[in-house]
Amino acid sequence: NAGVTQTPKFQVLKTGQSMTLQCAQDMNHEYMSWYRQDPGMGLRLIHYSVGAGITDQGEVPNGYNVSRSTTEDFPLRLLSAAPSQTSVYFCASSYTHGQGAYGYTFGSGTRLTVV
């Protein structure tokens, strides 16, 4: 199993550009989420999904959109990139939503720089 795959690993954007960060999992997990991590900080939840067709906002959703058309994929869209969105982005998935006997599996991250 590949687990959680994030692409690209690195990206540089100009202010105002848009892009999509890809996240795919092959574990048939219902729950998926996006986090961002800034230097010296923990991870902050951006958006999450409890299943195909269902998404909701986390702690810091402004400037980001998500959709969940399939169980496997959960892309994160930056509508108009800003320097404040420079960060490392992690996608995570889980068999259950938050609780239970299964932990979250994280991807290896996308390092995004907005200039």
Place this chain on the structure above:
Amino acid sequence: LAKTTQPISMDSYEGQEVNITCSHNNIATNDYITWYQQFPSQGPRFIIQGYKTKVTNEVASLFIPADRKSSTLSLPRVSLSDTAVYYCLVGDRNYGGSQGNLIFGKGTKLSVKP
């Protein structure tokens, strides 16, 4: 906001046992306590999860007292490769309905020295 409090950093030496305590005074009845490990430039990795008393796996032990207001992650005989940030999390009910999402704090940076 994160509902946990843990030390910002800890130092240890190879071969020692390390105990990291996390405070979660407002833990809800149905919340589990989960610990993750994160190495630089990598995503967090699940270490252990528990609800009450003691849980042990091949990596660590988790001790949870009866009132569940705190928990202690125990790493036996640490090595240099255990140098990482360790996060204590409980389910957060602010997002995601009855079960909530995992909300990360800043974690504890463990430095293991030779």
